Amino acid sequence: MTAVAEIMDYDDVVARFDPVLGLEVHVELHTNTKMFCSCANVFGGEPNTNVCPTCLGLPGSLPVVNGKAIESAIRIGLALNCEIAEWCRFARKNYFYPDQPKNFQTSQYDEPIAFNGYLDVTLDDGEVVRVEIERAHMEEDTGKSLHVGGATGRIHGAEHSLLDYNRAGVPLIEIVTKTISGTGARAPEVARAYVSTLRELLRALDVSDVRMDQGSLRCDANVSLMPKGASELGTRTETKNVNSLRSVERAVRFEMCRQGAVLVEGGEIVQETRHFEEASGTTRAGRRKETSEDYRYFPEPDLVPVAPSREWVEELRGTLPEPPGERRARIQAEWSLTDAEMRDLVNAGAVGLVAATVDAGATPAEARSWWVSYLTQQANSRGVELAELPIAPAQVARVIVLVNEGALTNKLAREVVNGVLAGEGEPDAVVEARGLKVVSDDSALEAAVDEALAAQPDVAAKIRDGKVAAAGAIVGAVMKATKGQADAKRVRELVISRCS
Template sequence: DEPICFDGYLDVDYETPEGRQTFRVGIERAHMEEDTGKLTHVGSDTGRIHGATTSLLDVNRAGVPLIEIVTKPIEGAGEHAPEVARAYVTALRDLLRALNVSDVRMDQGSLRCDANVSLRPIGQAEFGTRTETKNVNSLRSVERAIRYEMQRQAALLTDGTAIIQETRHWHEDTGVTTSGRVKSDAEDYRYFPEPDLVPVAPSAEWIEQLRSQLPEPPAERSKRLREEWGISEKEMQSVINAGALDLVLATIAEGADPAASRKWWLGELARRANDEGVELESLAITAQQVADLEGLVQSGRLNDKLARQVIDGVLAGEGEPAAVADSRGLQIVSDDSALLEAIKAAIEADPDAAQKIRDGKVAAAGALVGSVMKATKGQADAARVRELVLQELGQ
């Protein structure tokens, strides 16, 4: 009938224009709860009960145990509060995942965040009136929702308008929060005993035994991997900030080398996730598929350009990488005779570039290589094409 722990903290790192900073987020308490049913309101434009024609009740999650972790007021973050909040939720997610207590998928509701925001004038001791934005369901949304709410409250206070203490709803599509329900001044958690459970009083010996069995902390793991991979702290931080570390590790476990795994998750796949406005782990591609894709590149069947087309197919649900490559007819042209035919056509179409190469200006080969790549629809090995171009023109 009491919080299971209290008065803790978590140190988090975040990026600023001045460089990487560390911020200590105080934790007020953590207490156990049971999940409730889920209401889905149908018929309204906002998905809320106002204007809905039907309300559906899903009780599948009812009774599932959960832990609510409540932070202390985060003072001193200032304009960097959105970044600090995202860094905190990210660090907490990584820690819980490392402990294997949850898959902490925000998009699936196994990790949820309610973001409380209040502003106060510089020098004022009392906290401002706060709002609580409910169930923000991605790391990106945590940062965006808090930044929006800070700006909204600042505009109201500047105009002399009072902030209403209320819950608010975050809308990912429009990037705004809207009013929910008015809240009272104090939270009443109403702790009460569970009659079917006896009190648990763990001994110091048991606590130490459990502590000795804990997995490697995420921060220590990151340092170890950075040294193993031979990359800089900044490069490792890029992997972590992108939410790609576990995905990269899983891809390596499936047979890809570390550099290639990072290349795909931090490059093309990160771009796709950003375009879709989702987390990397929400993309419809697995670590096994990325490793298989890299295997096709290493075998010489695909180059990176063709591999990106295979990614298109995998994300579209067309199948595994090899099957997508087969169905789309994607394969590097490795027949030198076919390449020479395309090279001769390119030379005939651009005699000026050909003459420059004959005169020793090999940089002009780029124009002919580009023509061949276009003619082969990107299915030639550019390095091999360049080599053959220079041979054909006596260089």
């Protein structure tokens, strides 16, 4: 047989095949404690410090379900337009991983807490795609393995492995879509937009910090191809734990091209898990994918069923925030933003931050300018999300007020923001400590202007001859002498006045 090409041209793939997707998103809840015990649910920490007999699976320990996690699961289900089960229960999913200390995962199988929902996803050109939700169920996270001694950080080539069980037992909600078909060439874009929209919704619900870089939101992308005109689904692969929006799109696109190459050469797709390689944008084989029978599910005997009352469900429905899509439409209309301007805010993760800054007293234009330009630059340079910067919308609004009052120039305002980001306190305290207030005393400015004119007599002569454009050189000298703390407009007025 002819050797299989590594990948197929993307346009050729979508011309010959119909892609079918299935997306599974795992969301770590930010409850105070773990799913079935009282250990702290915190990211990081010294290895194996947030553990107890229950999350370590020691004999004789018994789980107790986290009520707040149940509440969060119901709110997520409602926000996804799901039906909420009147009665459901947990199950044991049996498999061995070294970072799963119990040798089974407490999850839900045929009785999820939420099912039959949907999420409308808007693509960049405004097209709306409805993604059907199969289920959202509760489970617990696993621990983490650290492979030491190899060149890649993976088990292959490592000298030994270390296990950290701090994450074992952290509450998870797994949100599973129904098959997504009919998207054609836009399948990778739909996958990215779905995860982005879902992340925005979960952030609005305040049930998770949805930090993909820290693993609190992870996507497993199932991809298969059907020849044009076929009715039977192709064999799927599952690319595991994709941890950025860009990577979701790239992983789906690559897997389509890889599978297309296999199929056109007469090969067969192996049902398996795969891992996405960020550096190369490719996937590599993992393990053969099990079926549900392989996991030998059975009801968890140590946990009582969950039976949320209809009154509680409706009470939780009343706590749901304005849907992000509706909120964006309202804000766009109120602020008179173009589609491109609104898209920039969304892509920067700045909608809520700008809105909060406006609520604190800034205008929409002023707030947008700060968050999508200077503060976005600061976030990028630090390698963090915009919302993770150590500055609050109210502090940004205060800096804007100081600029509008004439107490700060734009340049000085950036220094004040830098001080806040450095942990030096509130904006007014940074102004005071750094001595950044604009010099507005005319006597001090006049002295600086006279000194600059005396130092540049040729420029002063040009100004006296009516060439007022030359005043810029004197203004610049004064600004330099005052370390940018002079009011440039007032300095210019004084320069022209002294030369008239």
